[in-house]
Amino acid sequence: DAGVTQSPTHLIKTRGQQVTLRCSPKSGHDTVSWYQQALGQGPQFIFQYYEEEERQRGNFPDRFSGHQFPNYSSELNVNALLLGDSALYLCASSFTGLGNTEAFFGQGTRLTVV
C-alpha cells in the first residue's frame, strides 16, 4: 500500500498564475481533506471532499477550489496566486466511517509563489 501520495513534490509559480495539486488517497479511503501549512505554523484546514462533493470548508477564499474523482483521488486548485499562498499543502485521506480518527497524511506539495 503506497499510502497517500501527492504530486508534484515541489512547484514554483508566478504571482497571478493558477496551480493544480493532486492527491491519491490511501487504499480503502473515500474522504480527502486538504490543509495549508505556512512556514513555522500548524496546518490549516482548507476543505474536505466526500462522494465527489465538498462536505466542509475552512476559512479560505473562493480562489481555492477542489474536485474529487470517482476513484476518490482529488485535486486542489488555486487561482490568482498571491505571494502569501506560498506554503506546504498537505492532503489527508480517511474512511468516512471512521472520520478523522484514522486520517493519513501525504508528504505534501511545497508551493512557492514568486
Place this chain on the structure above:
Amino acid sequence: AQSVTQLGSHVSVSEGALVLLRCNYSSSVPPYLFWYVQYPNQGLQLLLKYTSAATLVKGINGFEAEFKKSETSFHLTKPSAHMSDAAEYFCAVTPVGGADGLTFGKGTHLIIQP
C-alpha cells in the same frame, strides 16, 4: 469554535530526560484529540489519539498522553528522550464523530541535547 494552544514553541531536553509537550484545547464539549509528529520536509505522522475511550492513551515510539477534562489538557509525554525524537509536534482537535476537519495548534519544536 474549537481551538488548540500549545505552550512553548520550542522545548529543549537532554537525551534520556523526560519529554513533556503541553496542549490545551477550547471546546464546548470534549472533542477528539490527536498528537502528530512532523520531521523536516515530511508530512504528518499520527503519534496517538483520544476518542472518548481510555483517558491515558499510549502511542508509537514510547509516547503517551493523558486527557484531563477538568484541565482541558492533553499533554504529551515520553519518559526518556532519544535523539531521533527531535522534530515538530502538533496537537489537533476535531469534534466528536471526527467528520470535520482537524484544527491544529501552532506546533512545538522539540530539541534533544546530547
